[in-house]
Amino acid sequence: MKNFLFELKEGLYISFKAILGNKIRSVLTTLGIIIGVWAVVVMTMAIRGIDESFQTGVASLGSDNLYIDKWAWFDNDIPWWELRNRKNLDMDNYNQYVDLAKLPLAIAPSVWTNQTVKHEEKLVEFILITGTTDDYIKTTNLSFEQGRFFNELESNGGRNVAVLGSEINKKLFPLGDGLGNFVKISGRKFKVVGLLEEQGSWVMGNFNPDNQVFIPIQNIFKYFHSQHFRSITINVRAANSQMVEDVKEEAIGIMRRVRGLKYSDRNDFSINQQEGLLNNINQTVGVIQIAGLVITGLALFVGAIGIMNIMFVSVKERTKEIGIRKAIGAKSRTILTQFIAEAAMLCLIGGLIGLFLATVTSMIIAQMDFPSKITPDSVILAISVSLLVGIFSGLAPAYTASKMDPVDSLRYE
Amino acid sequence: MNIITIEHIAKIYQVGMEEVHALRDVSININKNEYVAIMGPSGSGKSTLMNMLGCLDTPTSGLYNFKGHNVSLMNDNDLANIRNKEIGFVFQTFNLLPRSDALHNVELPLIYAGVGSTERKERAAAALDNVGLADRMHHKPNELSGGQRQRVAVARALVTNPSIILADEPTGNLDSKTGEDIMTLFNEIYSQGNTIILVTHEEYIAEHAARIVRLRDGLIESDETVNKRFIPEKKESV
Known part of the structure; x- marks a missing residue:
């Protein structure tokens, strides 16, 4: 040796x-x-x-979440044209589901639009504006740097309030004076009530909360497009991972009823899950x-x-x-x-x-x-x-x- | 004391379809503190015999006993061991490592013998001092003269205190003055009690030895003891 x-x-x-x-x-x-x-x-x-x-x-989506949607995220078995021909999900569907669902922890509708967001001379274009209700925050893991999500009153009343993602905030308010200030979303004035913490997810691209603005869903319909222009997504959160399957079963049952499907009809909606994404x-x-x-x-x-x-x-x-x-x-x-x-x-x-x-x-x-x-x-x-x-x-x-x-x-x- | 006993060894090389008998039937004994010259013209088998004696090669047949060990039966590892511990080589072309200095060249056999760094350096330095190169330890071979290089090679051969020193035409690449110096060095080494085997084809170099073995065509032609060592004296070849 x-x-x-x-x-x-x-x-x-x-x-x-x-x-x-x-x-x-x-x-x-x-x-x-x-x-x-x-x-x-x-x-x-x-x-x-x-x-x-x-x-x-994916984690920022939350593993206990379900997304009831017209579109299937990953299901390649359903042909594209069939998905396209499905009836849009609308606020009535949402309201009925909320009335009937017993199991979910939280339910919120969401719909999106792309708009330009401006503060004084600074502007960011083609930004994903998510319209939703105050319950949305309970379906996510989002955290705040400053301020809060809009409340029930603001949501139901369709007040001009907005929550900014961190990237948008950085671009519009480099001095950090965003909270309480005003932004113009395609010409409409909104008060900033909350600033999200950086979520730091690079892959989600525009779907990254960092690059989004959240406003009450009423305002989307009021200012940007009609209720029936685009299908809404129903965001559902189960109490825990074990509950996800039950919530899913219940959701399928309720949605079939809400959508008036016959026994022999195929589902005309999809229940999407983070698991599919993963x-x-x-x-x-x-x-x-x-x-x-x-x-x-x-x-x-x-x-x-x-x-x-x-x-x-x-x-x-x-x-x-x-x-x-x-x-x-x-x-x-x-x-x-x-x-x-x-x-x-x-x-x-x-x-x-x-x-x-x-x-x-x-x-x-x-x-x-x-x-x-x-x-x-x-x-x-x-x-x-x-x-x-x-x-x-x-x-x-x-x-x-x-x-x-x-x-x-x-x-x- | 008997160091080398060789009985009827032969070495046959296969060159193409032909068998070449480099050594046919050679028997020889070499005792401790002998000074033997092996002579012979080219093709006589003296290089082959030297390779056998140096344990670089094993005979095709016959017995080679080195200090009681049967070399004929040894594997490569044992041969390497015996070369390392019992044999010191001095070559015609010096065969020093060109990128290493004198000290490291002399250290090399000790590295393979597993001697620790401090002791190794001391012994290598002492061996270089012994051949008069104490001030050239950190010179590379190309910074040394031919005679100095051969002295480094001699120091390397001596550093492990081997049983025999095997010198193959040690003066072949040197001018006659430097050659004489090297032969004087061998005489000193011999008088210190070492055993030397010298392979040469030069008569006047062989005459430094006490015993001359002459080879021809793979056989021993003569094996005689010369009593009057160190005295150059013209002699009739037998």
Whole structure:
């Protein structure tokens, strides 16, 4: 064991000299590993970032929620035209459901429209305005930075009050004086009563609460479009996850009644769930992961071949050295160790450079609001991947070297 | 004390379809503190014999006993061990590692012997001092003259206190003055109680030895003890 440590140390020392002795060659050879490790780290980083965003995005919907909708989010069994031909859900449907439903914790209708939101000279265009009632807040996990959601009085009375998502707030009120101030939504003046905390979900895009404005649903119908222009969504929250299935069953029953369906009719509404979204996301992330794995695997494989090739050259060049070492007592194992150590060291250097570049890349990406972060496990990943590739690609050349005949290799010029 | 006992060894190489008998039937004994020169023209088998003696190669048939161990039956690892601990090589082309300084070159056999860093450096430095290179320890081979390089090689051969020093044409790449210096160094080493086997085809180099073994066509032609060592004296070859 002690001998092995000395041999390993000598192997590393010699590799270090050999690598320094062939600087350009070493750099060119490690390029493959640099790119490979860079790809591995950036890829895992990106995948994790995307996944986390999806998860937080989905979590912000709440796992106990159901969404009764004209549209099915993920059900590919129902043809698109059938969905389109369904009757819109309207406020009457909502009111009847509220009257009949016993199980849900909270129920709120919601409908959307895209409008321009303005404060003095600042404006944000094509913003998702969600119209809803005061109960909406009970169906979500939204939290407030300042202020509150609009109350029953404001909701029922159709007052011009608005709750702003954090991004909108930042853009319109960079000084942070939004609460109590006024915004104009396509020319209509609304008082800001609440500012949401940042939810930080990148994937939800425009559906991210950060980019939304909430106003009483009455006002949508009053100012922007009629009740029947667009189907509403009924947001339903169950008391807990165990209740979700019961709430769903009850909702189907009530909705069939409300919509006046016959026994033989198919449902002309869909009950959507976060679960469907999650499945979809996991599938997507899974595909990205596999694609990433294949691409980075290929990059590393090409890198490994490069290292293997140069190690074979190195072994050939140093035939005489191998002969000398064997003559003065190096065992086959010693020579094997030495060349594997050299390949591993080459790869490790490449890996560290790759890791450095990946860190720089992640910083640049982070500037562009794309989620990515370097974590300790990406460091461990980079180091272990490059070491593994090094050992793998050094194996065959090192074996060749270790099996060389001392007499022949001493005579080699 | 008997170090090397060789009985009827032969070495046959397969070159293409042909069998080459490099050594046919060689028997030889070498005792402790002997100074033996092995001579012979090229093709006589002296290099093959040297490779056998140096445990770099094993014979096709016959018995090779090194200090009571049967070398003929050894595997690669055992051979490496015996080369490391019992044999010190000095080559015609010095065979130093070009990227390492003198000290590290001399340390190398000790690394393979598993000697700790501090002791290793001390012993390597002492060995270099012994060959008069105490001030050249951190020079690379290309910063040293031919004679100095060969001295480093001698220091490397001696540093493990081997049972035999095996020198293959040690002066072959040196001018005659430097060659003489190296031979003087061998004489000193010999007088310190070491066993030296010298392979050469130069008569005047062989005459430093106390015993001359002549090979021809894979057989021993003569094996004679020269009593008057160190005194260069022209002799008729047998």
